[in-house]
Amino acid sequence: MKVVIDTELCQGHGRCFTMAPNLFSFDDLGSGVVIGDGTLNDETIELARLAQLNCPEHAISIEE
């Protein structure tokens, strides 16, 4: 499973990299960026879900 940010929807609220700094970072404008290729394991899936549940723009999705 992979976590993905839709860059069209992201407005830089910063919720993902605040809640889950091991999974998400940010670019020069403060938009959210997935670290690496976004592949999730049993430990990181919960953090990815937490970020997803906190994104006001619904920009984060978890792909099978």
Added chain:
Amino acid sequence: MSINPPVEDFATDWDHADPEWVNNPYPIWEDLRERCPVAHTERYGGAWFPATHEGVSKIANDTENFTSRAVIINNGRPDGEDIPAPIGGAPPITSDPPFHQIARRLILPALAPGPINALEPRVRSLCVDLLDEMKDHKVVNGGMDYAQHIPPAVISRMLGFPEEDEELFRSFVHLVVNAIDLPVEQRIEQFQPVIDYFEIQIEDHRANPRDDLTSYLLDVEVAGEKLAIEHVFGTMILILIAGIDTTWSAIGASLWHLAKSPDDLARLVNEPNLMPIAIEELLRFYAPVTMARLVNKDMEYMGCPMKEYDWILLGFPAANRDPKVFEDADRFIIDRLENRHLAFGLGIHRCAGSNLARMELRVAIEEFIKRYPRFELMDPDAVTWAPGQIRGPRNLPIRILS
């Protein structure tokens, strides 16, 4: 307090300067959500207030039918002639697409997490200094002794203004966002000292360029040209006004909550890892900021007969309490996991300073509860709230417990 007549019915005659709204708006919004999702008033030249998450989101994302040219409701109903489009008076918050994106991209790098995180040690030492000053006091004022001093020091440093002018900045903020029910002539007259002050600062930066946002705005080029001075001026005003009493209000409201919620205070003290989640719940529950839009044309919208230049008040704090989106919306849940709150707005106008605000709020709370792990409201009735579109406690006497 408001000089407007008292409100009879908030569904048809709402007024965000009314004492009932200022002191406790939440029951009003709950009632409006159930009765009429979009409330109306003839005050301020005509204005609408969507009370639901759905209504707020829809309008925030609809930059075709609504313009951001004016974002603070006042008695000077804009007729289109007096507000420069598409820049607006304080870009990018007052700008519409496509210019909005140009103006926003200019300031986002300075407000991105990298440079903001670098400010954290400075904010922390400021908080520690403020706490040192109130040491040994049995009663401290969470608003006047603490919250109100933190954002101006940070913002004046970013803009390169003298820190000792802090009191002056607060008076500017008061004029723009609190003194909303003054007659328009009086507002213009009172605004002159703000213009004079900024002109002096701009002149000083022209003569002595330095590493701060003012020099950056004077120097930066878009498509090979420097910014119009109105643009520089407007963005400086925006950063000063939007960066001060918003965060001050969030810090104050958070202290107010912890002072009356000993269980939440104890959890935060004992479980520091809870802080990031708790901060978002504090932001959801006490979101300080509402922003205005103007209707672009006569139209029927969400069942309402809107007229061109009617105001819209986007109640992000009301959206944050909508039970259709938030489970137990009216309960403060310090470890709430699902929390898509709109404290920093929604869409292209997401608060550009949100990284700074969140960092200041977190550090201010961390340092306060570290110094004072137990405290309570000294007198709940003595707490006063700022009127207008930015809501937070001003007088906040707190008793320190041993």
